[in-house]
Amino acid sequence: MASSPTTMMKMKLYDSSPPSSTAAARLLPLLRRHHIHFRSSVGPFHNPSSLRTIITRSAFSSSSVITAAMTSETSVKVIDGKKVAKDIRDEIAAEISRMKDSIGVVPGLAVILVGERRDSATYVRNKKKACEAVGIKSYEVCLPENSTEEEVLKYISGFNDDPIVHGILVQLPLPSHMNEQKILNAVCIEKDVDGFHPLNIGRLAMRGREPLFVPCTPKGCIELLHRYNVEIKGKRAVVVGRSNIVGMPAALLLQREDATVSIVHSRTKNPEEITRQADIIISAVGQPNMVRGSWVKPGAVIIDVGINPVEDTTNPRGYRLVGDVCYEEASKIASAITPVPGGVGPMTIAMLLSNTLLSAKRIHNFK
Amino acid sequence: MASSPTTMMKMKLYDSSPPSSTAAARLLPLLRRHHIHFRSSVGPFHNPSSLRTIITRSAFSSSSVITAAMTSETSVKVIDGKKVAKDIRDEIAAEISRMKDSIGVVPGLAVILVGERRDSATYVRNKKKACEAVGIKSYEVCLPENSTEEEVLKYISGFNDDPIVHGILVQLPLPSHMNEQKILNAVCIEKDVDGFHPLNIGRLAMRGREPLFVPCTPKGCIELLHRYNVEIKGKRAVVVGRSNIVGMPAALLLQREDATVSIVHSRTKNPEEITRQADIIISAVGQPNMVRGSWVKPGAVIIDVGINPVEDTTNPRGYRLVGDVCYEEASKIASAITPVPGGVGPMTIAMLLSNTLLSAKRIHNFK
Numbered sequence: 034m035a036s037s038p039t040t041m042m043k044m045k046l047y048d049s050s051p052p053s054s055t056a057a058a059r060l061l062p063l064l065r066r067h068h069i070h071f072r073s074s075v076g077p078f079h080n081p082s083s084l085r086t087i088i089t090r091s092a093f094s095s096s097s098v099i100t101a102a103m104t105s106e107t108s109v110k111v112i113d114g115k116k117v118a119k120d121i122r123d124e125i126a127a128e129i130s131r132m133k134d135s136i137g138v139v140p141g142l143a144v145i146l147v148g149e150r151r152d153s154a155t156y157v158r159n160k161k162k163a164c165e166a167v168g169i170k171s172y173e174v175c176l177p178e179n180s181t182e183e184e185v186l187k188y189i190s191g192f193n194d195d196p197i198v199h200g201i202l203v204q205l206p207l208p209s210h211m212n213e214q215k216i217l218n219a220v221c222i223e224k225d226v227d228g229f230h231p232l233n234i235g236r237l238a239m240r241g242r243e244p245l246f247v248p249c250t251p252k253g254c255i256e257l258l259h260r261y262n263v264e265i266k267g268k269r270a271v272v273v274g275r276s277n278i279v280g281m282p283a284a285l286l287l288q289r290e291d292a293t294v295s296i297v298h299s300r301t302k303n304p305e306e307i308t309r310q311a312d313i314i315i316s317a318v319g320q321p322n323m324v325r326g327s328w329v330k331p332g333a334v335i336i337d338v339g340i341n342p343v344e345d346t347t348n349p350r351g352y353r354l355v356g357d358v359c360y361e362e363a364s365k366i367a368s369a370i371t372p373v374p375g376g377v378g379p380m381t382i383a384m385l386l387s388n389t390l391l392s393a394k395r396i397h398n399f400k
Numbered sequence: 401m402a403s404s405p406t407t408m409m410k411m412k413l414y415d416s417s418p419p420s421s422t423a424a425a426r427l428l429p430l431l432r433r434h435h436i437h438f439r440s441s442v443g444p445f446h447n448p449s450s451l452r453t454i455i456t457r458s459a460f461s462s463s464s465v466i467t468a469a470m471t472s473e474t475s476v477k478v479i480d481g482k483k484v485a486k487d488i489r490d491e492i493a494a495e496i497s498r499m500k501d502s503i504g505v506v507p508g509l510a511v512i513l514v515g516e517r518r519d520s521a522t523y524v525r526n527k528k529k530a531c532e533a534v535g536i537k538s539y540e541v542c543l544p545e546n547s548t549e550e551e552v553l554k555y556i557s558g559f560n561d562d563p564i565v566h567g568i569l570v571q572l573p574l575p576s577h578m579n580e581q582k583i584l585n586a587v588c589i590e591k592d593v594d595g596f597h598p599l600n601i602g603r604l605a606m607r608g609r610e611p612l613f614v615p616c617t618p619k620g621c622i623e624l625l626h627r628y629n630v631e632i633k634g635k636r637a638v639v640v641g642r643s644n645i646v647g648m649p650a651a652l653l654l655q656r657e658d659a660t661v662s663i664v665h666s667r668t669k670n671p672e673e674i675t676r677q678a679d680i681i682i683s684a685v686g687q688p689n690m691v692r693g694s695w696v697k698p699g700a701v702i703i704d705v706g707i708n709p710v711e712d713t714t715n716p717r718g719y720r721l722v723g724d725v726c727y728e729e730a731s732k733i734a735s736a737i738t739p740v741p742g743g744v745g746p747m748t749i750a751m752l753l754s755n756t757l758l759s760a761k762r763i764h765n766f767k
Contacts, residue, residue, distance in 0.1 A: 231609060235602030238652070239644045242598060267667045275655065277606045285605070288642065288663060293674065295662035296655060300634045307660065 110261070110369040112336070114253075117260050118379035122167050125386050129168040132390075132399050140393035141170045142200040142226070142385075143192040147185060147211070148178040153204050160202070163382045169389055172198060182211050186219050193221040199396055200226030200389040223396065226388040228252075229278065237285045245395075246388045251283035253380025254315050254336045255290070261369060263313065263334050266291040271311035273297045273304065273324060273357065279317035279338050287313070304328070316357040326362025335363055335370040338377045477628070477736040479703070481620075484627050485746035489534050492753050496535040499757075499766050507760035508537045509567040509593070509752075510559040514552060514578070515545040520571050527569070530749045536756055539565060549578050553586050560588040566763055567593035567756040590763065593755040595619075596645065604652045612762075613755045618650035620747025621682050621703045622657070628736060630680065630701050633658040638678035640664045640671065640691060640724065646684035646705055654680070671695070683724040693729025702730055702737040705744045 133139055142164055146157045157173060164171040174188050185203070192198045201224045207213050222230050228237075228246035236242040247255075258265060270292035274280035280296065288294045292313065297304040305328040308314055316324050317338035329335065339357030356373035364370050371377055393399070500506050509531055513524045524540060531538040541555050552570070559565045568591045574580050589597050595604075595613035603609040614622075625632060637659035641647035647663065655661045659680065664671040672695040675681055683691050684705035696702065706724030723740030731737050738744055760766070 231602030231606055232599045233602065234605050235598030235600065238601050238605050238648055239598055240642065240648070241644070267669055275607065277608070281605055281607070291665075291667040293662065293664060293668040293671075295660065297660060298658075300658040301660040302634055 109364045109367055111364075112257050112261055112334075112369055112371045112376060114257060114371055114376040115379045117257060118253075118383040120260075121256070121380075121383040122163070122386060125383075125390050126167040128390055128394075132394065132397075133168070136397060136399055138393060138397050138399070139168060139170050140200070140389045141172060141195075141198045142202065142389045143172040143174070143195075143198045144202045144204060145174045145176070145185065145188055145192075146204045147176045147180055148208050150206075153206075157204055160382060160385065163386060164389075167386055167390075169386060170197070178208050180208075182216065185211065185216055189216065189219045193219075193224065196396075198224065199393040200224055200385075202227060202385070224392060226385060226392055228282070228388065234277075234282065234285075237282060237289070240289075246391070247286065247384075248278060248282045249381045249384035249388065250279045250317075250338060250377065251286055251315075252384045252387075253377055254279075254283055254338065255286050256384065257336060257371065257377065257380060258313065258334065261334075263369065265313065268292050268312040269310050270294045270313040270315070271297055271308045273308065273314065273316040274318035274338075276317060280315075283315045283317065283338075287315070314358075318357050320357055321355045322357070322359040324358040324363065326359060326366050329363050329366045331366050332368045333366070335367045336377060337371050337373055340373055340378055476731045476734055478731075479624050479628055479701075479736055479738045479743060481624060481738055481743040482746045484624060485620075485750040487627075488623070488747075488750040489530070489753060492750075492757050493534040495757055495761075499761065499764075500535070503764060503766055505760060505764050505766070506535060506537050507567070507756050508539060508562075508565045509569065509756045510539040510541070510562075510565045511569045511571060512541045512543070512552060512555055512559075513571045514543045514547055515575050517573075520573075524571055527749060527752065530753060531756075534753055536753060537564070545575050547575075549583065552578065552583055556583070556586045560586075560591065563763075565591065566760040567591055567752075569594060569752070591759060593752060593759055595649070595755065601644075601649065601652070604649060604656070607656075613758070614653065614751075615645060615649045616748045616751035616755065617646045617684075617705060617744065618653055618682075619751045619754075620744055621646075621650055621705065622653050623751065624703060624738065624744065624747060625680065625701065628701075630736065632680065635659050635679035636677050637661045637680040637682070638664055638675045640675065640681065640683040641685035641705075643684060647682075650682045650684065650705075654682070681725075685724050687724055688722045689724070689726040691725040691730065693726060693733050696730050696733045698733050699735045700733070702734045703744060704738050704740055707740055707745055 129140060142160070144157050144160060146153055161171045161173060172192070176184060176188070185207075189201060189203070192201045201220045203216055203220065205213065207216060217229065220230070222232055222245055225233065226246055228244060228248040233244040233246055236244040237247065255265075265287060270287040272280050272284040272287065272294065275284070275296050275298045280298075284294050284296050295307055295311075297307050301307065305325070308324065308328040309330050311330060311333055313334050313336070314324065314329065315336045315338065319339055319341060321339070321341040321343050324335075324337075335358055337356035337358040337360075340354050341356065342352040343355050344351065345353040354374050356371075356376070358370070360370065360372065496507060509527070511524050511527060513520055528538045528540065539559070543551060543555070552574075556568060556570070559568045568587045570583055570587065572580065574583060584596065587597070589599055589612055592600065593613055595611060595615040600611040600613055603611040604614065622632075632654060637654040639647050639651040639654065639661065642651075642663050642665045647665075651661050651663050662674055662678075664674050668674065672692070675691065675695040676697050678697060678700055680701050680703070681691065681696065682703045682705065686706055686708060688706070688708040688710050691702075691704075702725055704723035704725040704727075707721050708723065709719040710722050711718065712720040721741050723738075723743070725737070727737065727739065
C-alpha cells in the first residue's frame with residue numbers, strides 16, 4: 034500500500050488488518066531475481082493433496098519431492114516462488130489459449146484505481162502487464178482522488194453487469210473519504226477474484242462448503258507447499274499473524290487440508306514455543322526478522338509472507354527487503370524456506386490471474 | 401438428532417459435520433438436575449471481557465471470580481450451566497417484558513418441523529416451552545414427511561416476510577429427499593438465529609466485522625467462560641473437534657477474544673500433547689470420555705460440549721449420558737469444568753432465546 038519504507042518499519046506488530054507489509058506482499062509485482070541455491074532437500078513429506086485450482090502440477094513433480102528419507106541432511110531447499118509463479122503463468126496462458134480456441138472467450142479483469150498514489154499506480158500497471166502476458170484482457174478505470182463513492186459504485190455496478198469482465202479488483206487503499214467496506218461489498222461475489230467477501234471466507238471456514246475464490250496470497254502459500262510436495266495432512270501448522278487477507282484465510286486453508294492449525298498473534302505469550310512445534314510455519318506479520326532460528330523446529334517448512342523494507346545505506350534505494358523470518362538463522366534449521374524477495378511475492382499476482390481464469394471458466398462453464 | 405443411543409455410541413470420531421452428539425447438545429432441552437458441588441475455585445483468571453449479547457452479568461459477579469491467588473488449591477469449580485441458563489432466561493424474560501411495555505413488540509420464533517421423528521418433536525416441544533416461559537411467541541409448522549422442498553421453502557419465505565417473526569429455525573435433520581443446504585440458505589440472514597449462514601461465519605472469522613448471530617452452542621460455551629470470569633485474552637485455548645456447528649465457530653469466537661487457538665481433530669497426531677498446553681479446552685467431538693486426565697494441564701478450564709449416551713444397565717433407560725471428557729479424571733486436574741449433563745446442554749436453548757430477542761431488538765431498533 035502507500036506506506037513509505039520508514040512507516041512500514043515503524044509499523045506495530047502483526048495483526049493489523051491488513052498489515053502494510055502483507056498487503057505489500059499481496060500487491061507487489063514480480064520481484065527482481067534472488068540468489069536461489071538448490072540443495073538436496075529434507076523433511077518428512079510426501080503425497081501432496083491438490084488445491085482446487087485450474088493449475089496442473091508439473092514443475093517439481095520428480096526432482097523436488099521432499100521425502101522422509103532425506104531428513105537427516107542439514108541442507109535447506111529454497112522454495113523458488115519466482116520459478117513456480119512463472120510456471121503457473123505459463124499454464125494459465127496455455128489454458129486461456131485453449132479456451133479462446135474452443136469457445137472464443139478471453140478472461141477479463143477490471144481494475145479500479147482511485148487517486149494518484151504512485152505505488153498504487155505501479156501495482157495496477159504491473160497487474161495489467163501480467164494480465165497481458167497470459168492473455169487476460171484488462172480494463173482499467175482511473176478516477177480522480179476527489180471522486181465520490183457513488184461514482185466508484187457506478188463503475189463497479191457496470192463491471193458487475195458486463196459479461197466481458199470476469200474479475201473486479203478495487204485497488205486499495207481508497208481515499209479516506211470513502212467507505213472501503215461498502216465499496217468492496219458492491220463487487221458481486223461471482224467476480225470477487227480477491228476472495229475477501231465474508232461469504233467466501235465463511236465458505237472457506239465451513240466443512241462441506243466451497244468458496245468461489247480463495248484469497249490470492251494465502252492461495253499462493255498453499256500452492257507453493259503443493260508444488261514442493263510438502264504434505265499438509267496431519268501436520269502441525271502454525272500461522273503467525275491473523276489478518277483478514279493472509280493469516281486468517283491461510284489458517285482456514287491449512288485446516289481444510291487436515292493440518293492441525295494454531296494461530297499465533299500479538300496477544301500470544303511465548304509465540305516461539307508454539308512455532309517450535311510446527312512442521313509448517315506461515316508467517317504474515319510485517320515484522321522484519323521476527324521469527325528467529327530458535328522459533329523453528331528442525332526440518333520445518335517455512336513460508337514467509339512478510340516483505341519488510343529495512344534501512345540499508347549500501348543499497349542505492351537506501352533500503353532492502355527482508356521477510357518476517359530471519360533467513361540466515363532459519364535456513365540452517367528448516368528443511369525448506371521461501372526467500373524474500375522471490376518467495377511468496379511473485380505468487381500473489383499469479384494467483385490473481387488464476388482466480389480470473391477460474392471465474393471466466395465458471396461463468397462460461399468451460400472445463 | 402435422531403440417532404439412537406446405540407447409533408451414537410458407535411459413531412465414529414470427531415469432525416463429522418454435524419456430529420450427532422453435539423447436535424444433540426445443541427438441541428437437548430434443559431437437562432435433569434445434576435449433582436453440583438461448589439468448592440473454592442482455582443485458576444489464573446480475572447477481568448472478563450463481554451460477549452455481545454443482550455445479557456447482563458450478575459450471577460457470579462462476586463463469589464465466583466476465579467483468581468490467580470487460588471491456583472495452589474486442588475479443588476475444582478463445577479461450572480453450573482443449568483443455573484447460568486436459568487439466570488439468562490430470567491434476564492431475557494425481563495428484557496422482553498421491558499420491550500413489550502415500551503414498544504408493544506414481542507419477539508417471535510418460527511420453527512419448521514418436517515416429518516414425525518419423535519426426538520425432533522421433543523426438541524421442538526421443548527423450544528416452544530422455553531419460548532413461552534420467557535415471553536417469546538413461537539410459531540410452529542409441522543409438515544408431513546413426504547412434503548416437497550417447495551412447500552418448506554414456501555413457509556420459509558412466508559416467515560421471512562412476516563414482521564411478527566424475528567427468528568426462523570428449521571428443525572434438522574430434514575427428510576433425506578430434501579436439500580438441507582438449499583433450505584437453510586433460504587432463511588433470510590436477519591432471521592437466521594441459528595447463525596449457521598456462511599455470511600455469518602465469514603463475519604465471525606473476520607476482524608472488524610460483526611456476525612448478525614453467533615451460533616447457539618459455541619455462544620453458550622463462551623458465555624459460561626464469561627459468567628465464571630475466566631479470562632480468555634492471551635490464553636492458550638484448544639478446541640477439540642471442528643464441526644461447522646460447534647468446534648469451528650467456538651475456535652473463531654475464542655480467537656476474537658484474543659486467545660491463541662489450536663484446533664485438534666481426527667487427523668491430529670498426539671492430540672493430548674496439544675490439549676495439555678491449553679488453559680481452556682472446549683471439546684465437541686461426540687466421543688465418550690475421550691479427553692482423559694492426562695490430556696489436561698493442571699488448572700485448565702474445561703467446557704465439555706459432548707453429550708454421549710453410554711450403556712448403563714443400572715439405569716432404567718438402559719443408558720446414561722457422559723461428556724467427551726472423562727469427568728472423574730479431569731475434574732481432579734482442572735480448575736473448572738462443566739458437568740454432563742447440566743453444563744453446556746442447557747445453554748444452547750438459552751442462547752437461541754437470546755438470539756431471538758437480539759433479532760427482535762435489532763429489527764425494531766430497540767435498545
